[in-house]
Amino acid sequence: MSEFDYDLFVIGGGSGGVRAARVAAGEAGAKVALAEEDRYGGTCVIRGCVPKKLMVFASGYSEMANEAASYGWNMTAGQFDWPAFSKRLNAELDRLEGVYRKLLSGSGVTTYDARARLKDPHTVTLSTGETVTAKHILIATGGRPMRPEMDNADLGIVSDDIFHLKELPKSILIVGGGYIACEFACILNGLGVEVTQYYRGAQILRGFDEEARGLIANSMCENGIDLHTGTNIVEMHRVADVMGDDMGGPVEDVQYGGTTRDTAGGGPVRVKATNGTVTDFDVVMFATGRKPNSDDLGLESLGVSLGRAGQIEVDEYSQTGVPSIYAIGDVTDRVNLTPVAIREGMAFVETVFHGNPTPIDHTLIPSAVFTQPEFGTVGLSEEAARDQEPIEVYCTSFRPMQTAFAEKPDRVLMKLVVSVETRKVLGCHIVAPNAGEMIQMAGIAVKMGATKEDFDRTVAVHPTMSEEIVTMRKPTRTA
Incomplete structure (x- = not known):
């Protein structure tokens, strides 16, 4: 025993x-x-x-x-x-x-x-x-999820709380620029909430491919999200607790993006930002780390x-x-x-x-960011790859058939980062509807060490967005 x-x-x-x-x-x-x-x-x-x-x-x-x-x-x-x-x-x-x-x-x-x-x-x-x-x-x-170390941070919610809201707010401020912040910005915007997003950095989705980040940011803005990079909260108070010009001016001069509904338990929150604005929001959500x-x-x-x-x-x-x-x-x-x-x-x-020592392999893990459009990625970003070795970049951006026919401005991105020396595909990045589904398949090839020529030898499935991954013949640039 x-x-x-x-x-x-x-x-x-x-x-x-x-x-x-x-x-x-x-x-x-x-x-x-x-x-x-x-x-x-x-x-x-x-x-x-x-x-x-x-x-x-x-x-x-x-x-x-x-x-x-x-x-x-x-x-x-x-x-x-x-x-x-x-x-x-x-x-x-x-x-x-x-x-x-x-x-x-x-x-x-x-x-x-x-x-x-x-x-x-x-x-x-x-x-x-x-x-x-x-x-x-x-x-x-x-x-x-964590709240930032600042006065009255408890007035904001975190991602866990979103699922327990009794009703959707009319307006929300999302603080953060990572994938959780961006995903919920897109979700709530699609559900009809007026979404403002503050991120203290220069561009959202830090650590991901720069070109893909830019396209997603542009798409979010085109879809109605009020995105402010280089911006953070200076201070925040419950509107009911603010008197006169304590936060930058008379109440009647304050921008207002919400209603007086008690959405998050206590009424709207007044936020003063580093860009000088003072705005009231029904809800403030922190997506600033875990x-x-x-x-x-x-x-x-x-x-x-x-x-x-x-x-x-x-x-x-x-x-x-x-x-x-x-x-x-x-x-x-x-x-x-x-x-x-x-x-x-x-x-x-x-x-x-089982007595079989098995280290976990944390390399070349495919992942998806469920923004709108989605972002699927595996391997190195262009920036990380060019710091490692000489590369070729194969990239195309276009309006997909489905939304182009509907005269919508939506664009997608297909990108391969290739080693000049080995010809291996070091990174694959897709910004498109259902990119998460696409990157799972591409991830198999990249994990197996497929070369650009292996991609070229694969017959395209037409007409699809993903066929562009195997039809790009000339590099867009080298680095």
Whole structure:
């Protein structure tokens, strides 16, 4: 009989933790338990990828009637019913959480609806008062959105809160320029909200390909988003608390983009910006970064190292400095994507329970940003590639057939970054409707080390937007 209660104890019921627990129990035959203090499914299922993507779908219908008219359909756009959508959305999330619970129980995993904390390298204490031991402990607690350090930051919401709004605001200020900020700017704009976005940097989507970033920013502005780069909040107050000219002038001189509805609990917020404007918004949303959920787990007292941002430091096998303790997913702040957390969980099981040391490969990971239009990317940006070696850039931007016929100004971008020396495609970047679907396929080729000539030998599928990826014969530029 084992000296431990379990072979594996997982802390965190998100995608990575659940996958590791299921595979360790179901395939490796380990005795496994998992603790989750909130809802099963984690950020992705409950407050991230899944509800966000459903909102992306919902927001995309707003222009359907206008576009359909160009194709001969007599359609009238109705008004978006947020309460009806929200009710259906929450029902779907409840269903998915039930699926996660069922998958765990079906694999023989014991679950605890409790907060877990490490007492020693093999002992976990639960908020229920129970104490259990395990040979191996896997931390998969994910991350959470942060508010900036400024006065009255609590007046703003974060991405988690969007899904719990009782009604949509008439106006919203989104602060931030990363993919979460840009995605929600596009979503809420499509749902009929007046969206303003402030980003302190020179261009949104820092770290992504510069040309793609520019096209997305232009498209967002053309679609009605009031985007201000090089701009940040100086101060913010609840309108009801502001008297006279405390924030830049008499109340009647203040720009106003909202109603007096108590959308976020307390009434509109008055914001003074670095560009000198003073504006009232129904809601202010901060999308200014995320933080690993490593607080109060008892880690540092056991010798588990944390980075400056609070991330758990691990090696290539997801092992911490304490041999029995491992960590995967966003709490390690490596590549914060759900499929990566799942891969890390699988590699952990392979390493620990199958005796096959398996490092996780964090290179050439395809990803998508669900702006409108979408952005799919894999590999190096043009800027990163040219800093590494001589490159050729193959790029085209055009109006796609569907929207060009409807006389809309929408443009798409197809781009390949190619090594001069090896001819390998170092990066592929697509800005277009359904770019996320396209980049998954392109990602296979790039991961396999396909050359530009391999792309050239592939027959185009016509007429499609994606055929341009295999028909660009001459480089646009070299660097």
